[in-house]
Amino acid sequence: MERLNIDKVAKLAHVSRSVVSRVINNHPNVSEEARQRVLEIVEKYNYRPNSVARSLATRSTYQIGVLTSRIGEESLGNGYWSLLYLGIFEECIRRGYYVHFSFYSTSMADELHQYLLNEHHLDGIICLNEEVTDFTVNKLAEKQIPIVLVGHNPNYPNICSVDVNNYDGAYQAAKHLINLGHKKIGGIFGDQNVQETEHRMKGFTDALLEAGLTVDENHKAVGGYTQRDGYRTINRWLKKQPEITAVFCASDTIAMGVLLGLYENNISVPDQFSVVGFDGLPISRYLIPPLTTILQPTYGKGEKAAQLLIDSINHREKEAVHIDLEPQLLIRKSTAPPRAS
Amino acid sequence: MERLNIDKVAKLAHVSRSVVSRVINNHPNVSEEARQRVLEIVEKYNYRPNSVARSLATRSTYQIGVLTSRIGEESLGNGYWSLLYLGIFEECIRRGYYVHFSFYSTSMADELHQYLLNEHHLDGIICLNEEVTDFTVNKLAEKQIPIVLVGHNPNYPNICSVDVNNYDGAYQAAKHLINLGHKKIGGIFGDQNVQETEHRMKGFTDALLEAGLTVDENHKAVGGYTQRDGYRTINRWLKKQPEITAVFCASDTIAMGVLLGLYENNISVPDQFSVVGFDGLPISRYLIPPLTTILQPTYGKGEKAAQLLIDSINHREKEAVHIDLEPQLLIRKSTAPPRAS
């Protein structure tokens, strides 16, 4: 049985192609009688309109793109992206949109670049991080395609963005450690020059300050979000800053590295050392010991980003909004009062 | 500056629209002179052909879809999917294809279903697992759209598939434990009724048999691939099968659960108990202790699947092939000889 198109359906239903189109798109002005005839044929022959042709005619594809950079494999596989993407995906499907997901890695910047510039297949784009934001915004500036950022970026005040309240998250984490009685608390942060890091550092610092604790610059490290970053920092600190009894890590993956470093140095967590993470990844409850962490609504971030994007595709949003979602402290087994020294 | 199309370019270059088309598509039969004029205009006005219109005319979109089911969040975020997807994505981009990635969850089966059936936007589909294979193959059977499976499935001998050599992987893992001197070895396997599981069980069993060891049915568990599955099984075994001194886990995530169970029971790894995983996820080297595991070429699986799919889209493949990639034992810190009892 060969593929049928709108004309064949029209013929079979004894109506014109426009009537078929109206029925399919639930447009008014079609007699009940005609509608039934069309529906019957559609059903019988299982007709589906060709979405490419439809896109050409309407200039919209109901497809959106999600871009993230290909950072180290470690962070790629940490569960954060998957959860975020799931939020985006499900919201899109609910609203009738379909999603492309692309890792942008410098080695293939050109191809992707090329693709995105040519793009007529995408109604909108979600950028999952900094590198990608700069890349995309700069290249797509001239096009009218809507963009939403996951993670606020002060450089693009006119583009919608969604983020977790980074200040609060870090503040809560530090507060938890302080309440437990820790005095010398380290903080290991992620990418430099990102607002996220700045806010987390401020939240962390403010909590210490409020508690009357001094903040030692040697107790702060800024690097990346991978396990390796945590691993290296803790090893350095164990040698040079032995006074530290607890650390706040700006990601659960950093915390994994810290936990491993501690383990290798025979330092027991939480008896001798406390660690709190950030993200609340699904795997964090299976770390050894199960990680106390700041749960951020990762799925929700994705969901919200998709909402904003689709709204702006449909011109429901008049101006750019920047949404903050609230994080939440999740106490597990990696934190305890410091050992009486 | 308004969007230009092929006709405007043709006018500007003083040629017909067909010449422009030929130049763009590198077709022969166009004079050098004309080609230059066209190229110049294309360059000057930064013209890009509209890919939707092109798709309509050529009946191919250069887009492929990747489908996986939304299994528990835990496994979702374990890094395996990300790596696999990365392999697919990069190979596709290299060959000029673009990728859709969909989590298929039962709650949205209908929408997705609907989408896929309508699909004219997809030149081919890669199915990442069992549930999705059945879903897709059954619904898409009548359509001529090429499909490739990640993971062999004996029910679909006529569809190309890529897999790791599961037998070998499990065999190597068991062999490693045996060589270390273990006699009572447990095996925790994933989804029942999947060929993968069958093969891994066989590889595992054969290794024991060859070594003259008895295989106790109580030393085998079949459930799922999540941390929880490993966690539950080890807790049960610790009570009921205390003779076991080592386990082979059919995934690194299962191993994570096992590690946690052992930790909570104050059993030291690898001194008192050995565990080996399967997958070689990036995070496995950051577990406590770093996990001995079977490294499978996850990225390579994705890459190969994309190759097969694109080849079959282009009719380069005459008949279905089933490719096995080789796994490799990766010895880290979670295995050691059994403690002299």
Next chain:
DNA sequence: TTGTAAGCGTTATCAC
């Protein structure tokens, strides 16, 4: 309410 006809932006066929 229905049908006709003009797009949408390409590619492909076929005279010239």
Next chain:
DNA sequence: GTGATAACGCTTACAA
């Protein structure tokens, strides 16, 4: 080598 012209399959004025 080049250029009309007809697809591709749909939406959408506009006219009837």
